[in-house]
Amino acid sequence: MKCIRIHSKIMGISEEHRPQEEIIRVLSPPHCARGPKGCDKCREAAKIKEICLLRIFFDGGMIARPMIEIERDGSKSLHEFDVLRRFETADEALQYASDNNIQDVDLS
Numbered sequence: 183m184k185c186i187r188i189h190s191k192i193m194g195i196s197e198e199h200r201p202q203e204e205i206i207r208v209l210s211p212p213h214c215a216r217g218p219k220g221c222d223k224c225r226e227a228a229k230i231k232e233i234c235l236l237r238i239f240f241d242g243g244m245i246a247r248p249m250i251e252i253e254r255d256g257s258k259s260l261h262e263f264d265v266l267r268r269f270e271t272a273d274e275a276l277q278y279a280s281d282n283n284i285q286d287v288d289l290s
């Protein structure tokens with residue numbers, strides 16, 4: 183992940199200025215962008231499901247992050263995401279969502 187930050191700086195793109203949104207999903211937080219096929223630690227991580235706060239990016243980016251499918255206005259597309267934090271319980275996640283006005287919460 184370090185190299186991506188440096189890359190962004192060179193290109194003058196600040197992460198904060200990319201179109202983005204926070205959502206809550208139940209998933210296996212990926213260890214890195216290589217995914218379960220390319221990385222042992224990702225394979226281990228794929229066994230555990232957690233409630234995660236995700237930051238998704240709506241621009242194309244450089245696809246150096248894991249991707250998640252998001253539905254907006256009836257059409258689905260893949261977007262890069264970062265895991266910002268993990269929640270212990272559904273209640274904790276819902277509380278965070280209401281405190282922070284997060285619209286897209288899926289705990290299924």
Ligand SMILES: [Zn+2]
Pocket residue numbers: 212213214215216217221222223224
């Ligand atoms: Zn990995």
